Every structure is written in C-alpha cells, then in structure tokens.
Amino acid sequence: MNGASPPAAAAHVRFLGSRRAYWRLQLRGAFLLLVTLGIYRFWLATDIRRFLWSNTEVAGDTLEYYGTPLELLVGFLFAIAILIPIYSLFFLAALDLGVIGQFSGLIAFVSLFWLGQYAVFRARRYRLTRTIYRGIRFHQSGAPWRYAFRATAWWGLTFLTLGLAYPFQIASLERYKLRNTHYGDLSGRFEGTGWRLFLRGLPLWLAVIIPIGLALGSLIATINFTVLGDALAENADDILSRLAPASPGLAIAVVFALAMVLVAFLFGLILYPLFQALLVRWWSSGLRFGALAVVSRLRTGQVYGAYARFIAWALLFCIALGLLIAPTMFAVDYITTRIGASPVMRELLGTAALLGGYVFAALGFSTIYRSTVIFSLWQLGMNALELSDTSQLETVKAAGTPSSAIGEGLADALHVGGL
Amino acid sequence: MTAGHGIFFDGAVSARQEAKIALGDTALHVTNPDGRLLAEWPFGEIEEVAAPDGVLRLARRNSGLLARLEIRDAALATAIDERAEAVDRSGSIHRRQRASVIAWSVAATVSLVLLGYYGVPALAERLAPLVPPEVERRLGAAVDMQVRGMLDKNNLGEGFECGARPGEPPGKAAFEKMFGRLERAAALPVPLRPSVIRREEANAIALPGGRIYVFEGLIAKAENPDEVAGVIAHELGHVANRDNTTTLLQGAGLSLLFGMVLGDFVGGGAVVLAARTLLQLSYSRDVELGADRYAARLMDKAGGEVRALGTMLERIGGATEPGAKILLDHPETKARVAAINAVAPKGTPVPFLDAAEWAAMRRICGGR
C-alpha cells in the first residue's frame, strides 16, 4: 500500500482553502479586534497567514507559515521603543524657529516615508524566513536601508510624473526584492520589464488623465488670470464674485470641469480591476527561481467577478444596516426617556450609539472586502500560476536564518503593513 | 494502530521522501522504504505546525532543523495525537490558548484604558517640571505664532494688542497696575508678558512661556476690576502649575497609548477619538479646578475680592477656556464657584482699581 501520499502534481499551483473557513476566520477576528481595541491584530494576522500559506500548494506540497503572534507583539513593542525618540526629535525640531523648524514637516514626512519603506523590506524578510516549503525556509538578503532609499526616490519620481513612472518603479523594486529572495540555496530574480507594464497600462492611465486634463484646460482657457492675480495679491475675500464677470463662460467651464472629474473618477473605478488583473499577470509572469519560470493565466473577468461579489455583499450589508438603524435609534430613545436621563447623558448615549454604529459598519465593510476581494485575488492568482520546470525544487539545500519581527512592528506602527 | 506511511522532509534538502512510520514506546521512528532510519523523535519533543485540512504536519522542537513529517492517514494521526502531548487534533489546546489570549487581551485593554485615565496625567505632572524652561519658551513662541494667526483674523499684527492707539494708553496703564499687583503676589519664577487683545469673546488664555492674553470681551463683561483680576489670577494658576506643558505631555501620552497600541483596526479611529476626548475632558476638569484654587488663594494674598472669579464664571457660563464645553455645563460651573467660595478670605478686600482707572481700562481697546 503506497496510497498514503498522492503523486506530486507537477507544474501547478493550487489553492485549497475554502471561502467559508476564511469568512469564519475574518468574522471572529473582526469581533475580537473590537473587543480588544485592536490588540488581537497580532493573532489575527498570524491566523490569516497560517490559513493562506497552508492552503497554497506548489507542485504537490503546501507552504507552511511558522511565525507566531508573540513574535509580532514583541516586534511591535521594540518598534514603539524605536519610534518614541524619533517622534520626540521631530517634535523638538518643529519648535525650532529657524530653517529646520520651517521645513520640519517636510523633513518628518520624507524620513517617516523612508522609515516606512525600510520597515516594508524588513517585514518582508520576517515573513519570508517564516515561510517553509518542503522543510526548507525562504530568506532574504539585501540591505533594508538601501531598499528604502531606492523606494523613496522612485515614489518621488512616480508622484512627480503623475504615475507614469510607476511601471518602472515597480519593476526596479521587484528586481531588487526578488534578487534578494532565496529559497534555501536557490535564488530568485525578476524578469518583468517596466516597458511591458507601461505599454499595457498606458491606455488606462490616459482614460483617467485625459478627462482631468480637459477639465483643467477648460478652466485655464476661461479664467481671466489678470483679475485672479490681482484678487489674490490683495488677499480679497470675494475672489469668485470678482472673477465671474471678468471670465465669460466661467459657469459652463466649471460645470464641464466637474463633469470631467466625475468621468475620470468613474473610469478609475471601472478600470481598477482591469489594472489589478494585468498587474498580477505581469508580476507573476516575471518570477524566476533558478531555471523555474512562472506564467500567470489569470483572466480579467475573474477579477471583475471578485469585485462584483464584494459589491453584492456590501449592498446586502447596507440594506441590513438600514433595517437596523431605525430600531436602534428607537431603542436608545426609549431607554433614555425611560431612565429619565439628563440632556448631557442623553447626548452621551446618542453619541455612543452613533459611534458603535460607525465602528460596526466600518469593520463590516472591511471584513467583507477581505473575504471577497482579498481572498479571491489570492485564490485566483495562485490557481492561475503555471510552473515551467519544477525538478530543481527537489534538490534545494537549506540556507538562511530566521530574522526578528521588528520590521513587522515598525510597519504596523507606521501603518504600512501588508497581509 | 502503531504504524503507517507518511512523507518526510529532512530539513537539509528539499527532497520529498516516502516514509514508514512506527510508534515506539517513547518515540516516533521514521524509516525509508528500505528500512534505513531517517529520524527518531521523542513524543515529548513533537510539535504540530500549520497544515491544510486533512494533513497532520509534525516538527521536532528545538532541533535547529526544519525537518517535517506529513501524515494523511487519520487513524495514524489519532494514534500520534494520543501519545504526543503538544499534538492537538481536536483543537482543545488551541481553543484553551485562544481563550486565554482573549482574556489577556481584554485585561490588557482595560489596564491600558485605566493607565490612560490615572497613569498618563500623573506621569505628565511628574514629567512637566523636568522640561527645561528653554524648551518651554520655544514651545511658547511656536504656539504663540499659531494662536496669533488663529485669533488675529484681520491681520492687525502689532495693533492686535490694545493700548497703543490714541486714547488707549491710560487703559493700558490701569491694566498694568492690576497685573503688577497680581504678579508681585504670585512671585512666579518665569517672566510674564500680559496683553489685552481685540477679541469679543469673554475669555483669557495663558500660553507656555508666560504669555497671557486677556480678550477685550472679558473686560466688557466684567462688572468690577476684581472680576478681571480673578480671571487673570486663574490664568496665572495655569502658568504656576505648568498646565500647558502637562497638557501637552498628556496629549503625547494619549497619542501613544490610543494611536499606536490601541485602536489600530478599521473603524478604530473613531473609538480612539472618543476615548481621547473623554479622557482629555476629565483631565481638563482637574486642571481648571486646580487653577481656580490657585486663583482664589492668590486673590486673597493680593488683597482682592476672592469671590470675584466665581461671580465672573457664573456670568459667562464657565466657558473661560476655548474648546469642548458640552460636558462642562452648568453643574460644572456651580462646582467651580463652590470650590472658589470655600477659600476663606483673610482680610477686607481692597479693589484693584479705583473708579477712574476702571473706566480707563474699559476703554483700553478704543472704548467701544
């Protein structure tokens, strides 16, 4: 009898996890986050990773997440100890009345952004060294500070070029990340090129940018700039009433501009899943580990399906919320009159009810989003992968040591965390 | 059942090895199909690691290697579960751990909230005297710039302060006389810079570093000079108690506690905001009561009417401070007035200004 193990399914990646189990995980997590005011997040993150990793099967064997919530908690406490002096320093710098004080806001923003990128790279190292496949761990080389400089400069360029540099940014950063990613003694690399993503993404970028350009153009063409300049120079309160008579057709231009901005927004919303699909396909197809190449067959329609699922659940949740609001308000009102509460007390109870409702709704939508879009993207993205040559995966030797979770803690404290 | 099959990864190379498993008395034996021993794991050192449904994945604790043994055979898995303490197929250990995590998290949350309520203000009070005067002065200058920008809506600059325009200097002299008497009685170690500003609200504020602004609306609402003096004495109380620095430190402590440690989840921002507002309100109540007590004693020491601050507070509804006052409604003012009146004056009060000086002071901002 040799049926204890199924034959290794070569050249495929499969996701085995059930959506129902993931929903259960997220719902319980949302409730416990609320009860513990967020302290539970270290345990929830670990549970989610264990679930996603364990259910991802590569060439017949599943991944394993070996991290613990306590590591995350300790990493977070270390991160706070690092951040307190930094924040205090920024605070003192802001008190300086000279040049440093003037630019302290910008300096703080840039250095915190840099620190965030530093944290992202170190957090990735933690996650990789806690990822085990066939008894061998992944690990990451490379200097976090070097990645942070690279990423900060690229993000600046992407910002200045209104997103046009984004494909080259992500290609460059992924090259750095994958070059420094190792499965045992097998090193990764990234072969996706920025140009490829640029050419595919350009139509989407134009669809959003052209309406915004038209809006700006129509405003620039109609506004009388001499009048505007005078009004601004005088620091006048009635800029609009002085501008309108001097710029014929201003009202129509403003309406047109607003309509164009709305069009751009709608295009952005409609095209976002398409962008996500081509990004996932481009990224997955650029992954290499030694001779092992990856191709993604992800279909765009599937990604739209994931968002459609989100919209359907969100609408249902909206209806449920709407049905709950009236009885809740009635109950709060009834209770407050019943116990003869003072106006202050009544206001307090009302505010508390409102707050509770808001938190309930926000957590609800976030849970729905995670259980539909995030789950589906992982599931679809994994199932769409095809591996070219997996024979190399049989002979990888162990290498690398586990890293601390300080990077995860920093990323958490700076709100740049991923999964 | 004490034997079966599984898949073994030795932790050194990624090769997948078909393995025979035999359960001994104290250890689990893993051999390859030829009978060569691959691993021998004592039951006490076996731990269960994350795996998909239907698979039992085992590791050996503290071995330094990441060797893994995967078992799909349910009966064999159950047999191992019975022998190895840390293997937990039914999930009961896991559930117990989870329950204790939840209990500890809730306890931690409660204790952090209590820390916010009792610990942060106490800590801020201890730390405030340690802040060097130089830092406080710079802080004052930065805050002053912001406050001036906010209050001085018409960009009057120097002219925002009353007392320099025609007809105003006598009022300024009267104000300085009043302030001087209070300052001498208070004998604070910091230099003070008082001025009256062109704002219609009945209010006064003390900034870090000794700057004190009395709003012209306050003088307009007062019925006698001692009422203005009482409010100034209250502001001097804030300076003496270093309330600005304390409040700042409290704010920083709360940000740390409620911005980073607690409330980091979707929707948590609102909870954090509500908790912070409530805590800050409770702090500010203590701070105001402290400044009132100081003011009453100072008025007594300076030979003024101790109860004047109380009558002034009653008239302006307790809103001497800008900011949230929804919760600091009338009962609060009553409590404050009662606390002020509880200070027994030692002598007969001498008014701060005579009738002519008081009339001049009422015209310090152009006598509207």
Ligand SMILES: [Zn+2]
């Ligand atoms: Zn006060």
